[in-house]
Amino acid sequence: MKDEEPHFFKVPVFVNRPSVSAVFWPFALLFFLSGVLMNQ
Structure with a gap:
């Protein structure tokens, strides 16, 4: 699964960062x- 969807595997790691999620979620909402x- 990791080789088939590398992009999907990277997204949770990027979003779980406190600094990134604090900026990303308000804009998403x-x-x-x-x-x-x-x-x-």
């Missing part, structure tokens, strides 16, 4: 909420 509001 804003992007998700903005997409929902635009669809309505």
Whole structure:
């Protein structure tokens, strides 16, 4: 599985960093909420 999906294996390690997740999740939530509001 590691050889078939190397990119998928790297994502959790990158997101689990406190500094990265603290910046990534707020933007992810804003992007998700903005997409929902635009669809309505």
